Structure formats: structure tokens, C-alpha cells
Amino acid sequence: MMNDLARFWFDDAADAPRACTLEDYQGATPRWCPGCGDHAVLAALQRLCRDEQLPPEETVVVSGIGCSSRFPHYMKTYGFHGLHGRALPVAEGVRSRRPDLHLFVVTGDGDCCSIGAGHWIHAIRYNMRMVVMMFDNRIYGLTKMQTSPTTQAGYRSNTHPRGAWLEPIDPIQTTLGVTNVSFVAQTVDWNPVHVAATLTRAYHHPGLAFVRVLQRCPHYTGDVYEAAQRDPKRLLLLEHADGVPIDPAVAKLFPNRTAHDPHDLDAARRLAARDDEVLPVGLFYVNPAAQRYDAYTVEGLATPRNAKLAAVRGELDHYKV
Amino acid sequence: MAPCGRARLRVALRVPGAAAYLHHEHGGRGRVAYAASTEPIMSTSVVNEQIIEIVSDSGEGAQTAGQLFGTLAAKMGNGVWTVEIIPAEIEPPPRSKAGASGVRVRFGSRPMTNMGDEADLVVAFNEQVLYGRIDAGALRPGTVVLLDDKWAAHPEAAVRDAYRDGVEDLRARGYVVREVPMEAETLRLVDNARRGQNMWVVGLLCALYDRDLDVAKADVAGIFTRRRKGPEVIAQNHALLDAGYAWGREAFTERFRVPPMETRGDMVVMNGNAAVAMGAMAAGIELCAMYPITPATSASHYLGAAFHKAGGFVHQAEDEIAAVSFAIGASYAGKTAMTITSGPGMALKTEMIGLAVMTEVPLVIVDVQRGGPSTGLPTKVEQGDLLHALYAAPGDAPKVVMAASSIDECFHFMVTARSLAETFRTPVIVMTDANLATGQTAFPYPELDERWLSPPVDQTPWPAGVPPYAWDEATGLSPRPIPGQPGGMYVLTGLAHDERSRVAYEADINQRAAERRSRKLVALQESLRPPVVHGDDHGELLVVGWGSTRGAIEEAVDALRADGHRVSSIHLRFLSPLEPGLPEIFARFDRVMTVELNYSDPPDAPGSRRYAQLAWLLRAQTLVDVDCWSRIPGAPLPPGHIARALRERLSGTLPDTRRTARRGAR
């Protein structure tokens, strides 16, 4: 194969940088149910890739298992559709030695908050650069409607036909509670402009950006976000110069708005702990200076082979008799 | 005749002013004489092998002393095998059987491949820990015991009595007990004998075994420098070595020289976990993701200290699942990665290893086996994970499984494993065990090759039209696109998929894809050589082993052959695929049996007999009625035990394979 120089030299017409279009990011035809909130997020991510002109070959989407986790198949980038609950540690491994890749993670409420909950806590603490989209339809979709950790108490599912016993876990509060958390945002699939703006803000964050997407599952939990979708007053738009940038024209569509400084962790936690029917959307918290584990995992990447060989020999010499 | 051709140890102790002890003479292998004079050592005997143990309560430094003495033996050109003696309990009470902590050192004039049988000499800091060793079968009548005499004057009568009774009982059992004022002599130099008696003992042993004290001192300096201790500490330990040595020169009337091995180039001395770590570095692995678990952890300690110098990184994950996932993520992204664990961790990694098989992600997995099931015997050896490594996965998950049979193989197999993982686009499991992990031996300084070290990730354009799984019809092999390669974009998926990695539930595609993955093992098997038979290539009995038991099995086979038995052995390094040619080799022997460190029912057990793990495998793969003898003592199998078991099997004390087969066929 030719090296880069040769390609430029002989074939520059063919290889001249060409702007990527949306099609360059569109993989297989999505097989989600009509009206499923996953479609909107897919479209938003494809648009983000196009707007940022991310080379498809340098873009990786890692997922677990679930309806939402089929996401990578519908992108035309590199993808890793792995195991239920394990998207985060796989993505960490990718990131650990590849600072050059653009890395996105797709995970569901079961995938992230139940079977992968241990990884979730640690991923937040590791704070390795990636955008994590947690699709919260408050149900297990793929396996046909079992209770998830985010299912509301009393909600009937196939595993709890008499209604879920316990109060749900709150993914935003939980994430905000983890040491070294660096970016927590929430958006709703039915407002594509807000989804796109949130993902863009997340993409530019130097660390792990955790985005909870309130995602409609018309097939199983059509009622869950129905009220919030119908009544815009049920959403509370978080506004700040360093928050999710929203066009004023779009912001007007949110009758309920509040100024929130995303650098204030206590304020973010208070906001997350509101116990009313109002769903805050926007950036809860950001700290671009949080410690990043990937700053350490790249150690030694550039070590030339002869230096490696000398190091191995040096170590072996300690054992020499 | 002395077992295994070892010369008998005659320790002649001359204890100044110890006239009271002078008249204990014991028969057997340990003829011991005292002399009343204070002349220095008069004679030197040459012996070609010794097994010594140093045992104490934990925290008294017997481990350090033993490792030091072992390294010293290697430095003096001996073949060496050391075994850690680990207390049965975490916080054992002092002076208890369960508290025996220390090291066994077997050294001699030829390479040592296992821990051997009973010890020739045991240095014990109290008589109770010695009972722990007696229970473990580590002593025989005639074993010389050097015992700290401080307990005779202990303020508590109960302790004094226990000691007196103990010494009497030990003598009655036929051990040659010599009371030595270890603590008293140590206290001449330091205030706290717990910080020094071990060095004094090493000095004593140096006098007995004619070791070069300067080499010992250089080693001691190295140990304490690594522990960040200053020159005063080193000087004090040197003084202790000198004192022990001088005392020994006075006390022993005889000393023993264990000549070096004949030929030796540069050698290294290390344990199996260090060898795995060094092997990983030499193999060009650049990421090790792990979660601590005994007895695998120390490999990551070695890596943690050195890996970065060779451009590597150790990730301590939140659990074993995360560890293997992390390694697979890195490998998917084009980096050479490994994970290391023990049985319980293997159980957790199982689902991910299956994913790596299904998606053909190269990965090296090291399983340092310990006793199972469940938490089992965390610090003790067992070969209980073979079937798990081979078959644990939903569905058919063919992968490469190799087992190191020696500490140098722990090093070299890492290099082989990494290259097989990449060539065959598969996970490779390297099995070792607690015996290899903590035993130390000397082996030739490995040759290194710059080509083993990972080159930069290939980021050239992926050839147009080539799918991500362009399976070769015959071998199942295919090249692998790496993120960053233009044109190579694909979605790796654990779902059934076709060449293009498109999810495919169709029956024929699933069948074909599974077949391609299976073909890879055939292709690898075709490139392997049949195992080499130890002994004649035909005979009455063929013993088959795998893993760390090789040295002991071959020693047992040699002992039987010396007695005229027509016994041979083979030792398998590849368990998946199996090494070729086994049916042909088996056909040349009347009987075939495995010797393993795992559970099996005895031949006369009621019901369907459950076989040892390799025996299951060989029976299934060769249709030969392979018998087995296996045990789970939580310790390596001594060659003498294996020899006894083989003798029994040969003399027909236990039903032979064919009779069993006929009975089963009824």
C-alpha cells in the first residue's frame, strides 16, 4: 500500500479532501419501530458528524445490547456492537491507546444503569474523552418490556404486572454524585434541535460527556413521556452562556426556562433532586478541568521499537545471574 | 539407594558448650555426629542435590531468606526450583501449624524442574510450624531439623513444655533434630530478632553449603536497596550473615558442596508470574487490563513496575468483566492487549471471551490457576480450569489454549500467544498455575527480537472490495481492519454475521461462519509438531500430562524406568488445538493414563466415573480408553507420589484401563 506522501503526489485529484455529506455516515436502514425516539438521536449524530466533518474512518460508535444499542449498525463509521452492559469498558479500551479517534457510546437504561452499573460509576470517574448517550426509555425494549431501574414505581411491565415495587434510580443524580464527574446533560428525543445542540456541546467537551436522552418507546412505554411531550411547560430549559447553546428562536418554544450555572455542582444536584413533574433539559454540570484517565493511559505510545527493546533487556537484566 | 540418586546428608554439628545434646544418633539417611571440639569445619562432601526448607511464623522473614538462598544457588550455577510455603490462614496465631510460612529450595548440579519429594534439611523458627510441614508430607525420617532453641527458656511453662515435648516427639519420629541458638545469636547484633534472624539463618546455611558469602551480600544489598533502605540496614544485614556464617563454621564438622551445572550461558532467575510479565513485554504487548486476584496479581505488580519503560500500560479495572472488555476494546482499536486472572476471574470473563471468539478479536488471556470451584484454595495450585478454558462459552467458541509446563515457557508462550492471537485473529488462553507463578527457577537468558514489538497501527487505506471477514475457505483466516483505516469501516457485532459483519440469522450463514472459525484451529494444528515422547516411544504405559506437572512426571517416569518399567510420558503444551499425532503415539503403548492436579473419581468409583480434565479431552478426541490418576492436594505433586501411583497402576492393584473398559461395555 502507498504511503501518505505517495498518495498525495500521484493521485491528488482522487484523494483531494472531499466534504462528507450525511450519506457518508448513514449505514444500514434503521429497524427501530416507527416513532421510536432512537431515530431522532441517530439523525442528530449523523448531522453532528457531518457538521464537524469527522472522517468516518476515525469515528467509532460503541454500544451494548438493547434496541438502542443497534445504533452502530446504522452508522457508516467503525462500530462495536458488543455485550449487554459492557459498552463503557470497551470504549475505555478503545480510548486508552487511541487519542486520535472520535468516540461515541450508545447505551440503554438497562444496559447502563442495571447490568453495567458498576462500569457506569467507574467510567464517570475515569473521565476518558467520549460522548455517552444513555437512551432512557424507562423499560427494557429489546427483551419486550421488563422493568428497568428507571421504571417508575407502580408502572406495570411483564416482570411486574402488578406494578414496579421500588422507586427508580435517578441517572442524573447518580452521575452527579460520582467523584470526578465532568459533564452531565439531559435532552429529549422529541426536540431534535435540542438533541443536536446537546450532542455538539458534549462532543466538544474534553472528557466523558454523559447525556441522558429521554427516549420515547411508543411500542411499550408510549405513556411515559406523553405528558412532557404534550405540555412544553413540563420541560425546564437550563440556560447559561456555557451551557447547551440554544438558538433564541428555539428557546422561545420552552415556556419554562431558568438560568443555571453549570459550573456549580451543588446547584446541579439540587436541580436534579427536584421532585416535581418538571424535567430539566440542558447542561446540569460541566468541569473541563476534571482529571482525565486517558491522559495516563496513553503513556509510552510513541516509544520507538529500539527503546522498547532496550527497556525489555534492561528489565531482564535485573533477573540475570 | 537414595531416592533420585541424591547423596545422603550427613550434618555433623558441633555445638560449643552443648555437651548435653551430644548423644543423639539417628539411623537412616541423616547420620549425624557431634564433636565437642571447636575446630572449624574439617571435611567437605560433594552432593549433587539438596532440598531445604526455611519455615517460620509469618512475618519472621523465612520467605525472604528462602528466596535469597534460592537466588544465591542460581548465582552459584546450580539448577534451582523454589516453592513458597504459604500459611493456611491469613492471620494465623503464632506458633501454630497453620502458620507455617517460608520457602522450599531444591538445588543441585542439574536443572531443577519441580519441588521434589521430602526435604533433606528444614530450618524451623519454632517446632509448631514444623508440624505444619510434617502434615504436608515435607519431611521423612532422617530429615535434619535445625530448630531455634529459644523456646526452651520461654517464660511460659506451657510453651517450654510444648517445645520439650515437641523435640522429643520429633526425635521419636526419626528426624535429626539439632537445637540452634538462632535468636540468642541474632540478638547479639540486633534488638529485635524478627528483624534479623532470617539473615543469620542464611549465613548459617551458607556455612553448611559452602556458599559464596560475597554473592549473598551483593544480593542482600540489592534486596534492601529495592526496599529503599539505607546503607546502615544493609551493613547490619551483612553483619548478621557474617555472624550466622561464623557460627556455622564453628559448629559444623562437615560441609556440603553442591557443584554447579556443567554448561551454562547467561541465566535469569524468576518466578512464573515475573516470566509472564517479562514475556508480555518482550512480546510487544502494550496493554494489560486486570483485576487483582491471587495467584495472578503479582504478574501485574511486575508489569506495573516496568511496563511503561517499554511503552506499555497496566489498567486495573473495576472488575474482571471490565478488564477483559477494556483489553478487547484496545485490541479492536489495533493495540496488542492482554488480561490476566485466575479461575473466578475466568468465570467472569467468559462472556467477553466468547465475544472475542465470535468477532475474531486477538487477545491474550493468562489464567494462573488456583484451587476451585468457587473461592476454593486461593493460594494453592490446581489444574482445574482446563475444561472451562476450552469450552466455557455459550455456543461453539473455538479458541487457542496453551499451557506452560515450566517457568521459561511462561516467558516464551507469551510471545507465541501474542503472535498466534494476531495471525489467527483469536483469543489465546495461556494457562499457568500457582506452582509456576510462585516457584522460582533459573533458565537461559531469553533471546529477544525487535520484530516482536508492536509496530505502529496500520492506518493505510483498506483495500476496496475486501470485507472485514474475508475468510479463507481452507484456513478460516482473514485480515482485520483497524479503526483509522480509510475504507475499512465495519460494525463489529457479537450477533451472528456474514463476511461483511452484517447481522445474519440465516441457517447456512451461521453454519458457514462457525465452520470458518473452527477451521482456524485445524490450520494451527497442521502447523504443530507431534509431542516428543520422554522415554521409549513404545512400552507398557504412557503417561500424559499438561502444565506445571511436567518436571515431576518426568522424574517419576525416570525413576520407574531405572527400575526396569517400560513407562514413558508426553507433555502437552497445546490443548486447543490438540497437538497432532496422539492416536499414533497412544497405539504404541499398552495403557495410557493422565496424571493431573484436578479432581477425578477413582477407577472403582460407583456410577459413571468422572475423569480428570485432560483425560476427558483425550478420551473424546482419540477414542482411546485413557485412564487417569489425579489429586487435589493444594500443592504440587511430588515425583515420589506420582511414581507410587504409577507403580500401583502397573502392578494392577487398581483396575487397569482395559478391564474398566470391558466392565463399562457390559
Ligand SMILES: Cc1ncc(C[n+]2csc(CCOP(=O)(O)OP(=O)(O)O)c2C)c(N)n1
Ligand atoms: C448477559 C445478558 N443478559 C441479558 C440479556 C438480555 N437483554 C438484552 S437487551 C436487555 C435489556 C435492554 O434494555 P435497555 O438497556 O434499556 O435497552 P433498550 O432495549 O430499552 O434500548 C436484556 C435484558 C443479554 N443480552 N445479555
Ligand code: SF4
Ligand atoms: S421497542 Fe421501543 S425502544 Fe425498541 S425500537 Fe421499538 S419503540 Fe424503540
Ligand SMILES: [Mg+2]
Ligand atoms: Mg431501555
